[in-house]
Amino acid sequence: MNQLNICIAGLGNVGSNLISTIEKNKDFIASKASFLINIKGISAKNPNKKRIFKLKNYKWFHNPLDLLTINDCNVLIELIGDEKGISYNLVKKSLEKKINVITANKALLAKNGSELFRLAEKNNVLLLYEAAVAGGIPIIRTLKQNIFLHNIKRISGILNGTTNYILTTMFNKNKSFDEVLEIAKDKGYTTTNEAELDIGGLDSAHKLTLLTTLCFGSVINYNNNNVTGLANIETFDLINAYKLGYKIKLISEASLINNQIYCVTEPKLISINNPLANVDGVLNAIYLETDQLESLFLEGEGAGGKATASSVISDLYEIASNTNIKSLGYSNKKLINFKKLDISAIKSLYYLRIMTKDIAGVLSKITSYFKNFNISIEKILQLPDTSNKEKPIPIIITTHEVQKKILMKVINKIEKQKFVLAKITIIQIDKNL
Amino acid sequence: MNQLNICIAGLGNVGSNLISTIEKNKDFIASKASFLINIKGISAKNPNKKRIFKLKNYKWFHNPLDLLTINDCNVLIELIGDEKGISYNLVKKSLEKKINVITANKALLAKNGSELFRLAEKNNVLLLYEAAVAGGIPIIRTLKQNIFLHNIKRISGILNGTTNYILTTMFNKNKSFDEVLEIAKDKGYTTTNEAELDIGGLDSAHKLTLLTTLCFGSVINYNNNNVTGLANIETFDLINAYKLGYKIKLISEASLINNQIYCVTEPKLISINNPLANVDGVLNAIYLETDQLESLFLEGEGAGGKATASSVISDLYEIASNTNIKSLGYSNKKLINFKKLDISAIKSLYYLRIMTKDIAGVLSKITSYFKNFNISIEKILQLPDTSNKEKPIPIIITTHEVQKKILMKVINKIEKQKFVLAKITIIQIDKNL
Numbered sequence: 001m002n003q004l005n006i007c008i009a010g011l012g013n014v015g016s017n018l019i020s021t022i023e024k025n026k027d028f029i030a031s032k033a034s035f036l037i038n039i040k041g042i043s044a045k046n047p048n049k050k051r052i053f054k055l056k057n058y059k060w061f062h063n064p065l066d067l068l069t070i071n072d073c074n075v076l077i078e079l080i081g082d083e084k085g086i087s088y089n090l091v092k093k094s095l096e097k098k099i100n101v102i103t104a105n106k107a108l109l110a111k112n113g114s115e116l117f118r119l120a121e122k123n124n125v126l127l128l129y130e131a132a133v134a135g136g137i138p139i140i141r142t143l144k145q146n147i148f149l150h151n152i153k154r155i156s157g158i159l160n161g162t163t164n165y166i167l168t169t170m171f172n173k174n175k176s177f178d179e180v181l182e183i184a185k186d187k188g189y190t191t192t193n194e195a196e197l198d199i200g201g202l203d204s205a206h207k208l209t210l211l212t213t214l215c216f217g218s219v220i221n222y223n224n225n226n227v228t229g230l231a232n233i234e235t236f237d238l239i240n241a242y243k244l245g246y247k248i249k250l251i252s253e254a255s256l257i258n259n260q261i262y263c264v265t266e267p268k269l270i271s272i273n274n275p276l277a278n279v280d281g282v283l284n285a286i287y288l289e290t291d292q293l294e295s296l297f298l299e300g301e302g303a304g305g306k307a308t309a310s311s312v313i314s315d316l317y318e319i320a321s322n323t324n325i326k327s328l329g330y331s332n333k334k335l336i337n338f339k340k341l342d343i344s345a346i347k348s349l350y351y352l353r354i355m356t357k358d359i360a361g362v363l364s365k366i367t368s369y370f371k372n373f374n375i376s377i378e379k380i381l382q383l384p385d386t387s388n389k390e391k392p393i394p395i396i397i398t399t400h401e402v403q404k405k406i407l408m409k410v411i412n413k414i415e416k417q418k419f420v421l422a423k424i425t426i427i428q429i430d431k432n433l
Numbered sequence: 434m435n436q437l438n439i440c441i442a443g444l445g446n447v448g449s450n451l452i453s454t455i456e457k458n459k460d461f462i463a464s465k466a467s468f469l470i471n472i473k474g475i476s477a478k479n480p481n482k483k484r485i486f487k488l489k490n491y492k493w494f495h496n497p498l499d500l501l502t503i504n505d506c507n508v509l510i511e512l513i514g515d516e517k518g519i520s521y522n523l524v525k526k527s528l529e530k531k532i533n534v535i536t537a538n539k540a541l542l543a544k545n546g547s548e549l550f551r552l553a554e555k556n557n558v559l560l561l562y563e564a565a566v567a568g569g570i571p572i573i574r575t576l577k578q579n580i581f582l583h584n585i586k587r588i589s590g591i592l593n594g595t596t597n598y599i600l601t602t603m604f605n606k607n608k609s610f611d612e613v614l615e616i617a618k619d620k621g622y623t624t625t626n627e628a629e630l631d632i633g634g635l636d637s638a639h640k641l642t643l644l645t646t647l648c649f650g651s652v653i654n655y656n657n658n659n660v661t662g663l664a665n666i667e668t669f670d671l672i673n674a675y676k677l678g679y680k681i682k683l684i685s686e687a688s689l690i691n692n693q694i695y696c697v698t699e700p701k702l703i704s705i706n707n708p709l710a711n712v713d714g715v716l717n718a719i720y721l722e723t724d725q726l727e728s729l730f731l732e733g734e735g736a737g738g739k740a741t742a743s744s745v746i747s748d749l750y751e752i753a754s755n756t757n758i759k760s761l762g763y764s765n766k767k768l769i770n771f772k773k774l775d776i777s778a779i780k781s782l783y784y785l786r787i788m789t790k791d792i793a794g795v796l797s798k799i800t801s802y803f804k805n806f807n808i809s810i811e812k813i814l815q816l817p818d819t820s821n822k823e824k825p826i827p828i829i830i831t832t833h834e835v836q837k838k839i840l841m842k843v844i845n846k847i848e849k850q851k852f853v854l855a856k857i858t859i860i861q862i863d864k865n866l
Contacts, residue, residue, distance in 0.1 A: 021725060029582050032650065032763065136726045138579035145578065145754070146571035149462050149746050217465065275732065278711065283728075292454060292743035293569045295716075297732040299708065310725035313582050321578070323756040330465065 002035035002320050005072050009064035009090055010079030011044035011051060014104055014131065017305035018077070018312050019053045035320045041067045064090050068097055075100045075319060077312060083107035095119045095127060102315040104131035104308055107197075110206035113213075113220040118332045127327045128315035133207040134159055134284040136307030137300040138314060143214040144329035150290035152215040156253040156432070159207045159265075161282035161302035162190040162198040163230055163250045167267075168280045171238040171247070177230065189282060189303070200229035201250060201265040208252040211286075212263050213328060216256050219335045226343055228266035232425045237353060240381065240396050241269050241427075244351075247277040248427065260341035269351050269429040275299075344405040349378070349429035352399070354414065355392040355422040362419050363395065373410045376400040392421045398429065435468035435753050438505050442497035442523055443512030444477035444484060447537055447564065450738035451510070451745050452486045468753045474500045497523050501530055508533045508752060510745060516540035528552045528560060535748040537564035537741055540630075543639035546646075546653040551765045560760045561748035566640040567592055567717040569740030570733040571747060576647040577762035583723035585648040589686040589865070592640040592698075594715035594735035595623040595631040596663055596683045600700075601713045604671040604680070610663065622715060622736070633662035634683060634698040641685040644719075645696050646761060649689050652768045659776050661699035665858045670786060673814065673829050674702050674860075677784075680710040681860065693774035702784050702862040708732075777838040782811070782862035785832070787847065788825040788855040795852050799828065806843045809833040825854045831862065 008015055022029075022037050030036050043064040047055065061067050064086060067076060076094040078101060080087045087108050094101050095116065103109065109116065109129055120127035130140045134157070143152075158164050162184055169180045181199070184190050190198050197203040205225040213220050233248060241248050246269035254263045270277040275297050279285040284302025289295060301307035318325075328335070356362045363382060370377055381396040399407070411424050441448055455462075455470050463469050476497040480488065494500050497519060500509060509527040511534060513520045520541050527534050528549065536542065542549065542562055553560035563573045567590070576585075591597050595617055602613045614632070617623050623631050630636040638658040646653050666681060674681050679702035687696045703710040708730050712718040717735025722728060734740035751758075761768070789795045796815060803810055814829040832840070844857050 025582065025584065025724070028584060031767070033582060034764070136729065138575060138729075141579045142571060142575070145750070146574045146747055147743070149458065149466060149750050150743060151458065151461060275708075275711070278708070290743075291458070292739055292746075293734060294740075295733055296569065296571075297730075299730040299732075300728055301726060306725055307727075310580070310583060310723075313725075314579055317578070317582050321756045321758050323754045323758075325754050325756075331467070334464070 001030065003038060004035060004074050004316055004320055005038045005040045005070070006075040006077055006316065007041040007067040007070055007073050008039065008077045008079065009043045009067055010081060011042060012079065012081075013305035014308045014312070015044070015079040016051045016053060018079070018309040019058075021306065021309050021313065023053060033317065033320070037316060040070045040073050043067055065093060068093055068099065073099055075102060075316065078103040078105060081105050083111060088112055091116055091127070092119065095123055095125060098123045098125050100125045100128070100319050102128045102131070102312055104129070104312065106132040106203070106206035106210065110209035110220065110222045113210065117220070117328055120327050121332050126319055128318060129210065130315050131308045131311035133210055134286060135161070135300070135302040135304060136310050137284055137286065137298050137302065138311065139211070139286050139298060140214065141314065141318070142298065143211070145325060147288070147290060147293070147296070148329050150292050153289040153291065154253065154255040155211055155215050155286065155288055156251060156276065157286035158249055158276060158279050158284050159204040159252045159302065160198055160250060161284055162195070163204070164279065164284070164302070165189055165282045166199075166230065167233070167238065167248060167250065170235045171242065174235060174239075176235055177233070199231070201227040204250060204252045204265045208254055208263055208265055212254040212261065213335065215254060216261070216338070217330050217335055218261055219337045224261045224263045224340045226264045226266070230267060232423070233267050233427070234425070236394065237351075237425060237427065240353070241351065243381070244269070244379065244398065245272055246270055246429065247272060249276060249279070251276065251430065256338065257341050259338065261338040262341045262343065262346075264343060267427055269427055271430065274430065274432065344408075345403055347401040347403055349401060349431060350399045350407060351427045351429055352397045353425040354395045354397065354420060356395055357419040357421060358393045359419060362393070365417065365419070366395065366414060369410050369413050373406055375402045375407065375410060434463065436471060437468060437507050437749055437753055438471045438473045438503070439508040439510055439749065440474040440500040440503055440506050441472065441510045441512065442476045442500055443514060444475060445512065445514070446738035447741045447745070448477070448512040449484045449486060451512070451742040452491075454739065454742050454746065456486060466750065466753070470749060473503045473506050476500055498526060501526055501532065506532055508535060508749065511536040511538060514538050516544060521545055524549055524560070525552065528556055528558060531556045531558050533558045533752050534560045535564070535745055536560070536562055537745065539565040539636070539639035539643065543642035543653070543655045546643065550653070550760055553760050554765050559752055561751060562643065563748050564741045564744035566643055567719060568594070568733070568735040568737060569743050570717055570719065570731050570735065571744065572644070572719050572731060573647065574747065574751070575731065576644070578758060580721070580723060580726070580729070581762050583725050586722040586724065587686065587688040588644055588648050588719065588721055589684060589709065590719035591682055591709060591712050591717050592637040592685045592735065593631055593683060594717055595628070596637070597712065597717070597735070598622055598715045599632075599663065600666070600671065600681060600683065603668045604675065607668060607672070609668055610666070632664070634660040637683060637685045637698045641687055641696055641698055645687040645694065646768065648687060649694070649771070650763050650768055651694055652770045657694045657696045657773045659697045659699070663700060665856070666700050666860070667858070669827065670858060670860065673786070674784065676814070677702070677812065677831065678705055679703055679862065680705060682709060682712070684709065684863065689771065690774050692771065694771040695774045695776065697776060700860055702860055704863065707863065707865065778836055780834040780836055782834060782864060783832045783840060784860045784862055785830045786858040787828045787830065787853060789828055790852045790854060791826045792852060795826070796828065798850065798852070799847060802843050802846050806839055808835045808840065808843060
C-alpha cells in the first residue's frame with residue numbers, strides 16, 4: 001500500500017474540513033485507491049480554538065516551519081493563506097527540502113508562483129493548487145490533464161463566490177450592494193478583510209493569473225491582469241440589464257490575441273442564453289473554447305471548507321498517482337513571456353448609465369456626442385421618474401462595437417456637461433452567447 | 434522526447450478527425466507536452482472513400498488485425514464500433530499482445546468490459562475510453578482522477594446527443610417525433626441503424642454502465658440497466674410538461690440504494706431550475722453529487738468527430754503521462770458485484786397522460802381509482818378540444834410519491850375502461866431540483 005505522510009499548516013475552515021474528511025474517509029480511500037494518508041503534524045495560530053476535529057489526536061507544532069523537521073513527511077499542505085510572510089517562507093523552505101507542497105493560496109501563487117514553481121521543478125517535487133481556483137471544481141486538473149493537448153482559445157468564468165452571491169441577491173431581492181454585503185458577512189461568505197479582495201476583483205484576478213498560465217503557457221505574471229471590481233454596479237443596473245436580456249456577472253476572461261495576453265476581470269452584461277448567466281449564488285463556473293471543443297462548461301461550489309478540502313485531497317491523489325505531469329502542466333522553461341495586450345484598443349459593446357438633470361434636450365445632446373465620434377447606439381432607455389422632478393433621470397445606452405479608448409473620449413466630454421450629475425457607469429457587454 | 438507509436442482501426446468521423454487533429458497539432462503537442470505521436474498504420478473498410486486527410490501519407494492495412502503485427506506499436510486505437518466481432522477480436526488480441534488500447538466503443542465495453550479490463554490489468558497495459566462516454570466532456574478522467582477519492586452519491590446525465598436534439602427540436606419547433614428524427618438523420622446526428630440504439634435509450638445505457646462502475650466500483654454489468662426509450666413521448670407531453678414547470682429529457686441516473694445498484698435510463702420531467710433542463714440540442718451534460726460536493730456539473734459536446742477525437746487524444750496523453758492509475762480507476766479485483774435494485778418499489782412522482790372519450794364522469798371515475806389505491810394526485814389538467822367532439826380528450830395527471838408497482842395496478846385498471854382510448858403515457862418526475 002502506497003503511503004503519504006502529510007502535515008498541515010493552517011486549520012481554518014479548509015484545514016479543519018480536510019482533517020475531518022480524511023478521518024471519515026481514511027479506510028474508504030485505502031480500500032478504493034490503495035493508499036494511506038497519515039497526518040504527521042499540524043500547526044495553526046490558535047491551539048485553543050474550538051474545531052470540528054480533536055486537536056489532541058495529532059502532533060501539534062507551534063511554529064509551522066517546524067513541520068518541516070518531521071523526518072518522513074512527503075507533503076506539506078499550506079492553508080494559512082497569507083500572500084507573503086509565513087506562507088511564502090513555509091512553501092519555499094518545503095520545496096527546498098524536496099517536500100511536495102499543496103496549497104489553496106492563490107494570492108501567493110499569483111504573486112510568487114514564478115519563483116516557487118521553478119523551485120519545485122528544480123527539486124523534482126510537486127507544487128499543487130487545485131484548491132486555489134474555483135473551490136471544488138476540478139478546473140486545474142481539467143486544464144493540466146484532461147484537455148492539456150487542446151489549443152485553448154478562450155477561458156471565461158465566475159471565479160469568486162462572494163461577489164456572485166452579492167450580484168445574485170441584489171437582483172433577486174432588489175436589495176442594495178451595502179445591504180447584501182452585510183448579509184454575505186453574516187453568512188460567513190466573506191470577512192471585512194477579505195471583502196476588499198472579493199469586491200475589488202483581486203481574488204478573481206489571482207485565480208485568473210493561474211488559469212492563464214495553464215491555458216496559454218504564459219509566465220505567471222499578476223501584472224498582466226486588468227481588474228475592475230463591483231464598485232459602480234447598482235441594483236438598478238442589474239434590473240435594467242435583465243430588461244435588455246442580460247445578467248451582470250463578475251467575469252474573469254483570458255485569451256491570446258495577436259500573441260498578446262488578454263487577462264481581464266470585470267463586471268459584464270452576459271446574455272441570459274449564456275450558461276454563465278444562470279450561475280447563481282456562491283456557485284462558480286468556467287467556460288472553455290478550444291480548437292477541438294466548441295464549448296466545455298463546468299459549474300460547482302467555488303468555496304466552502306468541505307468542497308475546497310476535496311480539491312486538496314485530489315492533489316494528494318495526484319501525488320500518490322506518481323504521474324510525470326508537471327505542476328503547471330508545462331515545464332517552467334517552456335513558459336512564454338507574452339506581452340500584455342492594450343485592452344483600450346479592443347472593440348466591444350457597452351452598457352452606459354448616465355444620470356442627468358430632468359431638462360429638455362439632454363437626450364439629443366448626448367446622442368450628438370456619440371454621432372460626432374461615430375459611435376453607433378444600439379438602444380436607449382430613458383426612464384424618467386415622473387414622481388419627482390428633483391431626482392436625476394437615468395439614461396441607459398447600449399452601444400454597437402467601439403474601442404474603449406474612443407468611448408472614453410465621448411464619456412469624458414459628456415461627463416463635463418452640467419446636466420450630467422454623476423460619474424457615468426460603463427459596463428462591457430459580452431459578445432459571446 | 435517521449436514517443437507514442439499508434440495505429441488506428443476505423444476511419445469514420447472520429448477516426449478521420451483524430452488523424453486530422455494529430456496532423457494539425459503534432460508540433461504543438463511536441464512542444465507543449467514533449468511527446469511525439471507517430472501514426473504507424475491505419476485500417477478501415479473502404480480505402481477509396483473520400484476522407485479529410487490524405488490516405489497515402491499512412492501505411493494502409495486491409496485487415497485491422499494486421500495492425501498488431503507492427504513491431505513498435507504502443508497503442509491500438511479501435512474506432513470501428515462493432516459491439517462484437519472484429520472490434521472485440523482486435524481489442525482482445527491487442528491487450529493479449531500487451532499493446533495499450535484506446536476505444537470509443539461503449540457497446541463493446543458495456544457488454545464485454547468485465548473480461549477486457551481484467552485482461553488489460555493482467556497484461557499491465559491500459560484500456561482507455563474517454564471518447565466512449567459523452568464525447569468531448571472529460572467525464573471519465575474526472576471520475577477516475579479528479580474526484581476519485583470522493584464517495585459518490587448520485588450521477589445523473591444526458592448522455593445521448595441525438596435524443597436530446599430530438600426532444601429539444603420537438604419542443605422548440607412544435608414538430609412531431611418522426612419529423613424531427615428525419616431532420617436528425619439529414620444532419621448526420623444519427624443513421625437508421627444507430628437510431629434504434631439512440632431512441633431506445635440503449636446507447637445511453639451502454640455509457641451509464643461504464644459510469645456506474647467508475648462511480649460505485651461495481652462489476653461492469655449491462656444487465657443492471659433499466660431502460661425506457663422515447664417511444665411514448667409526444668410533442669404534446671413536452672408542451673404540457675413545460676406548462677407545469679418542467680422539461681422532458683432522457684436522463685441516465687445511477688446510485689447505490691441500500692447497497693444495491695440503481696441504474697436507470699428513462700425520459701423524465703426535470704424542473705426548469707435544474708441545470709440539466711437547460712441542456713439543449715446535441716449537448717450532453719453530467720451532474721454529480723458526492724460526500725464532498727453538493728454539485729458538480731459538466732456540459733459540452735456529446736458527439737461529433739472533432740470533440741470525440743479530442744477525448745482519444747486525452748487518452749494518449751494519459752498513456753504518455755505514465756501514471757499508475759488503472760483503466761477503471763479501481764483494480765478489477767476490487768469491483769463489487771452489487772445486487773440490482775428492484776426499481777418498482779421506489780417511490781417517485783409521476784406524470785400521466787390518459788386519452789379518453791369525451792363523455793361525462795370520466796374524470797371522477799379516474800380519480801376514484803387513484804383514491805382506492807391511496808395514490809394522491811398533485812395536479813390535473815383536462816384539456817378538451819372543443820372543436821371536435823370525436824377527438825380523444827387528454828387528461829394530464831401528476832401524482833405525489835408512489836411506488837411504480839402500486840401505480841401500475843391503477844394504470845392497469847384504468848386502461849381496461851372503455852372510455853380510455855390508448856395506452857397511458859407514464860413519465861417519472863425528477864425529485865431533485
